[in-house]
Amino acid sequence: MDQRRSADTATRRDFLAGVAAGGLAAGFPWLPRAALASGGAERAPAGAEISHVRIYPALGICRVGGSSEWFYAPEIPGLPAEPERSGADPGFFKDDDQLIKKQAQRFRVYAFDDQNRVIGELTDAQAEVSWQVHLANTKAAWYGFNNPQDNGELAPGLPGQRRNQFFVTPEQRQRMLIIDGGVRTIAGRSVNVAGADRTYAFEGRFWDAADVALGELRTDGAGRLIVLPPSGKSHSPTGAPITSFADNDAWYDDWCDGPVTAQVSLPDGRVLDAEPSWVACVGPNYAPEIPPVTTLHDVIVDLNHKQGWVPERSGPLSFRKAIYPTFRRVALMAWLSDSGNLQSGWLDTVDFADPELIERLADPGAANQAFRQSIFALFRDPGDLGDEAFITQRLKLPYMLGDGVDYDGSPLQWFQFPRLQYENLRAWADGDFVDDLDDPGADAITTIEDLPVEQQPAALTEAALEPCSGGAFHPGVELSYYMRLAPMYARHTDPASEPFRIAHGSRPSLLHDVGRLLSPDRIFEGGDAGQPSPIGPQMAGDLTRWMGLPWQCDAFSCQQVLLQDDFPVVVWWPALLPVDVLTEANYQLLLRSDLPSDERMKFFASRSGWSRGVAGIGYHANASYWDGITNMIALWQHMGFVVKRPGPTDPGRPEGIPAELFVETGRAASMEARFPWSLEQGVLPQ
Numbered sequence: 001m002d003q004r005r006s007a008d009t010a011t012r013r014d015f016l017a018g019v020a021a022g023g024l025a026a027g028f029p030w031l032p033r034a035a036l037a038s039g040g041a042e043r044a045p046a047g048a049e050i051s052h053v054r055i056y057p058a059l060g061i062c063r064v065g066g067s068s069e070w071f072y073a074p075e076i077p078g079l080p081a082e083p084e085r086s087g088a089d090p091g092f093f094k095d096d097d098q099l100i101k102k103q104a105q106r107f108r109v110y111a112f113d114d115q116n117r118v119i120g121e122l123t124d125a126q127a128e129v130s131w132q133v134h135l136a137n138t139k140a141a142w143y144g145f146n147n148p149q150d151n152g153e154l155a156p157g158l159p160g161q162r163r164n165q166f167f168v169t170p171e172q173r174q175r176m177l178i179i180d181g182g183v184r185t186i187a188g189r190s191v192n193v194a195g196a197d198r199t200y201a202f203e204g205r206f207w208d209a210a211d212v213a214l215g216e217l218r219t220d221g222a223g224r225l226i227v228l229p230p231s232g233k234s235h236s237p238t239g240a241p242i243t244s245f246a247d248n249d250a251w252y253d254d255w256c257d258g259p260v261t262a263q264v265s266l267p268d269g270r271v272l273d274a275e276p277s278w279v280a281c282v283g284p285n286y287a288p289e290i291p292p293v294t295t296l297h298d299v300i301v302d303l304n305h306k307q308g309w310v311p312e313r314s315g316p317l318s319f320r321k322a323i324y325p326t327f328r329r330v331a332l333m334a335w336l337s338d339s340g341n342l343q344s345g346w347l348d349t350v351d352f353a354d355p356e357l358i359e360r361l362a363d364p365g366a367a368n369q370a371f372r373q374s375i376f377a378l379f380r381d382p383g384d385l386g387d388e389a390f391i392t393q394r395l396k397l398p399y400m401l402g403d404g405v406d407y408d409g410s411p412l413q414w415f416q417f418p419r420l421q422y423e424n425l426r427a428w429a430d431g432d433f434v435d436d437l438d439d440p441g442a443d444a445i446t447t448i449e450d451l452p453v454e455q456q457p458a459a460l461t462e463a464a465l466e467p468c469s470g471g472a473f474h475p476g477v478e479l480s481y482y483m484r485l486a487p488m489y490a491r492h493t494d495p496a497s498e499p500f501r502i503a504h505g506s507r508p509s510l511l512h513d514v515g516r517l518l519s520p521d522r523i524f525e526g527g528d529a530g531q532p533s534p535i536g537p538q539m540a541g542d543l544t545r546w547m548g549l550p551w552q553c554d555a556f557s558c559q560q561v562l563l564q565d566d567f568p569v570v571v572w573w574p575a576l577l578p579v580d581v582l583t584e585a586n587y588q589l590l591l592r593s594d595l596p597s598d599e600r601m602k603f604f605a606s607r608s609g610w611s612r613g614v615a616g617i618g619y620h621a622n623a624s625y626w627d628g629i630t631n632m633i634a635l636w637q638h639m640g641f642v643v644k645r646p647g648p649t650d651p652g653r654p655e656g657i658p659a660e661l662f663v664e665t666g667r668a669a670s671m672e673a674r675f676p677w678s679l680e681q682g683v684l685p686q
Contacts, residue, residue: 029355030328032289033437034445035078035321036455040311043454044117051114053122053264055277056457057464058500060105061478062215062281064232064254066637067099068195072106074463075448078325080289081467093288093641094666100232100284100637105464107131107225109264109274110457118454124223128265130187131225133279134258135202135214136510138541139549140164141177143518144247148403148473148481150520154385155404155412159519163549164249174511179204179252180540181214191219195228202230206252209237214256215281225262229281230254234550234633242630245557246475246548253550256281258540259504278502280543282478283551285467285576286610287642290332290662291325292575293398294417296468297461299484300500302418309491309499317433319362322424324437327352327361329575330397335642335662337560337579338607339399339568346568347395349378362435369431376429382416390414401561401570402472403481415472418484461500469573475554477576480546487536505537512542556632557625559611578642580607581664590657593650601654610640610664640667 061073071083083092083101094100109129111119122129140163149157167173181202186192192200195216202214212233218226233254240250257280264272304310317323331352333340344351351357360371380396389411396414404412417425427433448456473481482488490497490504512534514527526533534542548554558572560579571579586603589595614635615628645663647653 029358030331030352032080032328033078033320033324034076034442035318035325036442036445036451036459041454041458042115042117043452044113044115044119048113048117048119050111050119050266050270050272052275053109053111053262053272054275054457054498055260055262056108056110057105057461058277058498059461059502060107060227060260060277060279060464061103061468062105062227062229062279063103063284064229064281065100065102065284066231066233067095067097067101069095070102070104070228073103074467075106075460076445076451077459077462077466079446079463080291093284093643094637098638098666098668102229102231103285104226104228105279106220107227107260107262107277107279108460109262118457120453121456122264124189127267128187129223129225130185130263130265131217131219132183132185132261132263133202133217133225133227134183134540135181135256135279135281136204136258136539136541137179137181137212137214137252137254137256138177138510138512138545139255139547140179140206140249140252141173141511141513142545144244145475145480145546145548147406148475149523150481150485151403151412155407155410157520157523158406159517160247161517162513163247166249170509170511170513173513174509176207178510178541179206179212179214179254179256180510181256181258184217186217186219186225187223188219189223190221192216193218202256207237207250210235210252212252212254214254225260227260227279227281230256232283232551232636234552242553242626242633245553245629248549248553251550253552254281255283255544255547255551256541257543259502259538275498275501276504278538278543280479282468282544282547283555283576284636286639287336287575287578287662288467289644290336290575290642291329291466292469292573293326293329293333293400294415294421294470295466296470296479296483297465298418298421299470300465302420303484303486303489304491304499305420307486307491307499316364317424317427319364319428319433319435320437320439320442323361323428323433324358326421326425327358332662333398333574335582336574337569337571339571340574341580341607342568343397343399347378347397347399349397350375358437362437364431364433364435366431369429372429372431376425379422379425380414380417382419382422385411395568399568399570400472400574401474401572403474405472405474405561418470465500469576472572474558474572475547477555477573478547479543482535482543482546485535487533488538502543503537505532505539505542507532507539510539510541512539550633552632552636553629555636556611556614556629559609578610578640578664581610581640581642582606582661583608584640584663584665584667587645587661587663591648593648593652597652597654600648601656604654604657604661608664610642614639635668638668640664 074081109122143160146158146160181204200217213230215230216228236251238250260277262274380393390409400415402412402415404410469477486492490501491499514522514531560569560571589603590600614631642662645661647657647659
């Protein structure tokens with residue numbers, strides 16, 4: 001940046017001014033921007049011989065949905081998934097019947113030479129690839145969730161009892177509680193395109209009474225693997241009531257996970273086993289264009305650095321890659337919770353929606369350092385865990401709950417950044433970065449093929465994990481705290497393995513019983529009769545077993561928490577499960593040019609609870625917490641998605657309205673009319 005521009009920037013308006021127009025100013029600067037994957041991979045020279053092959057992404061994410069329509073998971077870091085629009089659907093993450101579309105994960109094989117340099121992708125045109133996947137759901141045979149077990153004395157782990165412990169013998173628990181979809185193999189181009197071939201479908205049995213579908217396999221026109229998730233169904237064959245946000249006996253859902261392997265037959269006659277991958281089928285992302293403040297990729301990268309599995313940074317940080325995403329995510333929280341929308345007031349911070357702000361944030365000059373340091377001071381320091389941290393670190397960004405919510409006064413009651421993400425912010429504040437935000441080449445990237453071939457493998461893994469929540473893990477939205485623990489990864493014991501790859505286990509059974517209580521010692525040291533530690537090599541169903549059962553109950557229960565303070569109201573995971581939203585109705589009123597400007601502004605500034613009505617609607621509705629987590633089992637597909645919409649463009653539009661807004665769309669107009677069941681009788685539709 002030249003001296004004139006730096007001086008001009010320094011004389012702009014006071015960025016610590018109060019919030020304007022409910023926290024959002026006239027521009028919309030926080031656009032999604034493709035970011036080249038880091039990692040320093042090299043391209044192999046022309047003609048290099050294939051030494052080994054790997055599957056990417058190293059960990060893939062599917063998302064359940066009741067629609068037969070589906071879309072691909074993201075494949076470019078920084079860019080969200082983009083389902084095709086269908087019919088009159090305004091949100092395009094639902095079909096014309098307002099059922100949620102499935103997010104499918106596509107897997108690819110890449111070849112490397114003997115120096116681990118990237119040769120390129122191997123499609124069906126270059127090799128024959130035979131894919132194999134094993135999916136299972138083992139939640140009902142696992143243990144109840146209380147809290148993370150790895151936080152030491154700051155938030156001691158609470159032991160959990162077995163779910164469905166009235167089944168005593170291993171034989172009973174295996175037969176009644178393990179939903180094993182089995183192993184499926186697929187090879188070739190465009191196989192099972194219509195999804196009608198049951199050869200490629202996963203199905204298991206629960207309670208010896210219910211057949212449970214766990215998804216299916218397909219291939220695309222190049223022979224790449226496509227894993228389609230199940231439909232998000234939850235049910236109790238016995239009609240058992242809901243009594244817990246996370247641990248309900250006699251219930252199943254269809255979340256699942258398992259290993260992805262492949263054999264690659266090369267033209268020279270060699271057959272190579274690809275370094276394997278993993279896939280997890282989890283819940284929908286109801287704000288798919290807004291990433292969480294800390295992502296699951298951030299969490300695993302932080303672990304990789306702690307373990308020395310990746311090289312230390314050399315040279316200044318990339319603003320576009322390492323800094324811009326964090327600020328963008330913090331800014332977009334304004335569309336998902338009142339505490340984010342009004343943070344300029346309660347935190348005395350910048351108006352993150354100001355279109356001039358990014359220019360100043362991206363300025364590494366010495367004259368701008370005091371400003372950067374003032375912004376850095378607004379973020380919660382994960383290294384401050386002393387006796388006073390619960391108080392001193394409370395009103396910091398992001399204002400979210402943490403792993404230690406069970407312990408009043410613990411600093412872990414508040415959300416904690418991974419250390420690396422926070423240290424990147426510190427380096428930014430010190431000016432140790434380059435302003436590379438404006439990059440026409442990166443802006444032109446829209447598909448994985450647009451990236452240099454050496455960056456494609458890592459990009460696929462990062463893009464898959466970037467939309468996933470990196471905390472708080474109580475238990476979390478998709479996966480839980482074990483993802484930050486080294487023994488979960490193959491690299492822990494194999495120096496040649498890539499850091500992101502889940503270690504594959506070899507227990508004789510998917511049933512994993514470590515004793516009557518799942519306590520910290522048994523989690524990390526193993527259980528009875530030589531059972532291995534759950535924090536170690538994994539088998540099908542092991543990743544998702546820690547999550548809530550059924551999943552919909554936890555999705556509703558963990559919205560926001562009313563503490564003793566009137567405001568701000570602390571939230572859990574707004575980027576996946578929104579809290580306070582601009583509704584479609586208010587958005588349409590905002591667009592009306594016949595209304596006075598001040599009236600339109602009222603509709604813009606008004607937010608409604610995303611989960612409104614779930615606990616019950618009407619004069620006789622109980623409207624309790626238990627009603628809510630029970631009703632969500634039926635209503636989850638009829639909740640709205642928060643997606644980007646254009647702001648008003650008429651000459652009389654109110655000042656201060658952004659050019660683009662995030663609006664809740666696709667919500668069922670009258671959920672109680674579409675689902676006329678009796679709350680008093682506790683009858684849910686099937």
